[in-house]
Amino acid sequence: MSEKIINITKGLVRAEFNFWVGLYMDKFYDGLEQKKIVANKCPKCGDVFVPPRKICGKCNETIALDQNWVNLTDTGTLTNYTITPYKINERGSRKVKKDQIIGMVQIDGSNTTIVYKLLKIEPAEIKTGMKVKIEWQEKTKGAPEDIKGFVKV
């Protein structure tokens, strides 16, 4: 029996996706553009969501679009972290010169966490529960990367 190897060099189709974020996330990104954290609050249990969402899964309560909005500060608490010597968002095995810290941060006044890099902090001084603050990009554009990362207060 002969063996035939098929190499596919070119795809036949191109995939294009557009993701609609919805009106709740729209408000959130508009907030980021103005260097503000916009959250919303479940009218039933009082949980505050960053980013905002339409339905509170805990109470199955629909949070109306025109109310329950809260503006939060740009400070928060580090609830969890990891330290990695590898580059993020790049091919796996590339190491960075300096270990990077990525952490879960609970913005003050919210009941959720968001994950970002921790900047200007030595791995030795990192501690769960420490207070951190958003480092904004100089020029914001209404996107998640408007938050460069978190620095210690």
Next chain:
Amino acid sequence: MGRQVCVASAGFCEHASKRSDVNMPELVSEAIADCLAKVPSIGIEDIDAFVNGNMPAFEGANMPELWMTDWMGARNKPLMRVTTGGTTGGSVAIAGYYSVTAGLPGIDTVLAVAFEQQSQGDTSVGLASVAYGEISCLNSLGIPLEQLSRLLSAGAAIGVASYQATNYMRRSNITEEDLARVVVHNRHNAAKNWYAHLKMPNLTIEDVLDTPYISFPLRYGMVCPASDGVCAMLFTTEEKAKDMADIPVYVNGVASVANETAILGYDGAGAGQLDPSEQLGARRSSELAYGQAGISFPRKEIDYAEVYSPFPNQELMWVERLGLFEENTATEMYKNGTTAINGELPINCSGGVNSTNAIGASAMERPAEAALQIMGKAGNQVPRTVHTSLGHGWGGALNFVTLMVMSDEPQRKWR
């Protein structure tokens, strides 16, 4: 024997070509709210389990059921996803039926949700992922991937349906005008249905025939749109349904049957069948479902049918293959008004898939509409009382048919 299952409610969100005001889980939550609004005595906390489904990879979001758990009210509850290509909605509905009829402890009321937000993705790419099952079969026969381009170049599903259409036209001796008549029937109906997508109350046969061909004999004006939309159905036991709804709808027969996938076979592998309009799967699934429901004369006993017809030739084909009309007579029935809303056997009063097609949801919208017609709550309600109705789905890779037969009285026990 399983438990008797009832449909207590069904709901929709508003369908459009771009629902860019909502993300996927938000869109889903709209149909669930509409479904539950029709059963005011219960709330989302009374639902015991969830079934959910859409086309795989159409929106580029995998495992969306996990993302939207909170938006469905499914947090910490049993949740299952079913996806079977074009019939996804029908399979999700049948899975909802199975979940109730099984009689598991604590699982009486099940919410089935089928959705698609097509504006986010690329339909041809999505369909290619469905067709991949067939591509790998062909590869194993030594047929290269390039053969697929013959299918895709004709515009995804249309490439498949055009063969079906030409075969059907030759077999039944009908003209393009007859196809256009079905389109007009559907789009006029859609104009009276609140959630429908293509509402065209003034469309004429000439308008349809004035549009260019995509792939002979199908023209732009004849094919379904790509919609963003969601459908939800609430399945429960007979006892609970009597409390929830004024007219509980009894699900008396379900079937999902596949016969050989045909068209790619034409390209290379050789097909087990010569005529894609033959549709053995439809014939077999109707035998099964009618048998369960105790229906011997579908033409007499079924008062309303929703068939899955993205293309007009399919509507004519399905109503014949499902035993609603004699072979080669469907065209005549559309001409003489038998299938109109005040006719003897109204078909697709919602406007059908031809007017509204959020693919993952479409095959569930058929039984959902059929159930609402019995309840008297449909968007474009048939004036006559509907006792028994039929909801049909088509898709899979190509020849997969789902059926749900519903009635305002329970399953006959003497079978």
